[in-house]
Amino acid sequence: MIASLSTPVLLDYLKKCRWFAGKARQVESCMVKHEIPVGDAWIWILEVAYEEGDKETYQLPVALVEKLPDNPAEQTLITETEKGLLVDAIYTDSFRNVLYSRVFHGDKDEALTFTTGKGLQIQDVPEHISSRVLAVDSSNSALVFGEKYFFKLYRKLFRETNPEVEMVQFITENSDFTQIPPFCGSMTWRRAGATDITLGMMQGKVEARMDNWSLTGDYLNEFLYAVPNAVFTIQENVFEQVALLGKRTAEMHAALYNPQAEVNFSPEPFTEGYRRFLQQRLSHLLNSRYTLLIDKYLSLDEPTKRLAWKFMEAKELIDEFSEDLLKQPLDSLRIRIHGDYHLGQVLSADHDFILIDFEGEPEASIQDRKIKHSPLKDVAGMIRSYHYAVSSKVFTSDETRHISPEKLLVVTDRWYRLMKETYLDAYMEALGWPHPLFKDQNEINSLLLYYLLEKAVYELGYELSYRPDWVKIPLKGIADVIREIEKMHG
Template structure:
């Protein structure tokens, strides 16, 4: 390994090359993968392989991003894991000599032909952000060889004014331009069009769903004759007051505080019949006394926007990527194989983590293990011959964090799909009810998170708060279903009759709760009680009768 010294305790890599030719050096490419990037990416928020053992990194593509002033490189990395699977990541890189531009946020020290400087993530540099924005505005498809910068028809931007990275680093990196546009740079990439790009473009070009950011442009890499990688998606920036998770959790906290002040007798509060549809005007006064009607109006408005999203996604008759499809035996085989594999994985996780659990969490985990045959049977009971509704392209990872709030209205974002799924699986057409199950599980999370984070402040025992939670949750579900079903059926979207809707919803709720259990046990075991409680409630639905 070539190195001349340590600077600030970090190795400085020395090459007899300048920046223009550095990426052509075999030694640099090898050391970049083996010695420089491996420790770097392990600490990045966007790196999704933290739970696996990294084996080695390879560069599978490297291309220049340049104008008359600056040269950057885009590199696509293949990260190989010891468990015999791979991830691909996109990282634009730059070489800077002025540390004041990047502070301590650099990848490595480099010495190039005697010039000392820093290898950095190019997104930190305004010059890079400006260059890619201007290339999207130019929209010339072929000028940059294998990289295509495209400008959407709705893009009214005239010129570059300003840019900044969004404060919260997520699984992707977002840049705000001119305080009006947002460019999402995909960090984990796939040799296929990203679903977020596909669906955003479709909804904008068809002009059929207004409550999602408009598609304004993209950056794609032609990886082979038949395959492209989506590197970036530009959309309008929707002014907002935060996401729906923050919004509803805030209102739930106020609701439970009001409940605690009023101290109603809990026997006066009853949950609805399981999955019963309810008009807001039919919500009992005893519930509205401490949970304001505005809360349920918000739930209904979110249901309306969700319905409109599905109506838009379900009306295509030409583009086969979006045309609705009937259920089929192929779909059932795909679904059952996927879910049984996922379920067995979760059972193993629970068994391996039992020693870490206690109290109610341990009781619920043991209940899950005692009923694993029942759950397995429910997952295998999916029978496409009984289903008359249609499958659509759906959101696929729909929860309250994927919704922005603006003046008590809702804007749906991030159509990338479930992080755990392959890119092909994310594009499989599914019952729109799966999105509904996702948002219901999210509401369930919001209620129980509010209880677990604040229960010491409330005037009830934990078991009593759980009873209140089920009353509140069942009415949220009822109001949402009433609005949603009325809207989609008025638009003739085929989601089936009520028995089919209830079967699919029950099935998808169980699927979602099982999926969540794996995430919680791996990422934050203390929260595993929420999906465990959800699975228990779904299996014991007679509680609602």
């Protein structure tokens, strides 16, 4: 096989691909480091080195063909060679057939291991099945088999197993929780003397109407249209949907709580090392956000300046709160969690919800994505997402543009508090009380405040850098936490 294409040829091709994350960086070299045979195709493991920063590793399946498939995608052709057209193999029927067959049979060879998951009910599934490439603009590639199974081919590779595959496989194989696309199989690169690397995962295909961010936006329309008339209205079905999501969140965490699980998934206490990790993370976030906020302060509008000033004035209070929390005895437990939980990670299907994308926080290292946290970190992420849903709708709509920002802050806060209370009540009821994950209500309150603060401070950095008009949203979230801390100290 031709594994010696020049950097310019490979780079020209990579720049056409949505999944290549290095487009804005200065590439020093791009080369094929490994070549893994798969049927009549190969999987190339590419190493991309940059003039600055760490190298990146990508997966590129390749095949030689005489002619392009009908209606080829822009990313199909890599280059022309003396032996034929070199194409991305996912666009060939033969490569997709081999992937499916090897997952179906659970094959393995010297380099690759294919597993067959519980979600692939062999007795009901044909050994040969139709397939296509899903036209998605994503950081990975998606293949569909028989309109029943969804295969995610991971393009950017990490130097160990993918947390999403671990999470989906664990939930599917060890619980009765059915509100995720079930684990059907995986493809893993086995490296001699090194950690295995996940190359792909197959799940059950879900027919979803929309994600819950869009659904919540639809529910907010009636509320939004009433605001200019000084009417506060929320339909009962909105509360029902929020409560159902609280219940499904609790069921997900109950599925991940398994005292008999192997070490990667067994519950753990709040160790000294984890406490230090939390403290260092929050300290770093706070320092970087304070610096950014000072730089941008004069460009903020008056309501946002007042919120910013409250945040900056409360630095000592926040430091004291986090230090006290992490020094006191904590008997609640930590488990593997979703890690990037928000309304966009929830699909609406058949009047219920499907939870997706268990890869973890995008900016975190692969090791940090596997750290066990209190499930309240996921809860805080979803609560903050509801705050964003109402704020982004109300603050950016033509219907409310003539209303003062101060008034809009009050209105959004009322809606958000009702959704927060509804979601939390349903979550705790579904989880059951008492539950080993939480010692008592005091620890729940303190930990939830901590994770809400951490999430809002994290959001603040993004808004200051990219959406200055939205800075008020995380600042309001921070101000809410500060008020609750003041109550605890009062």
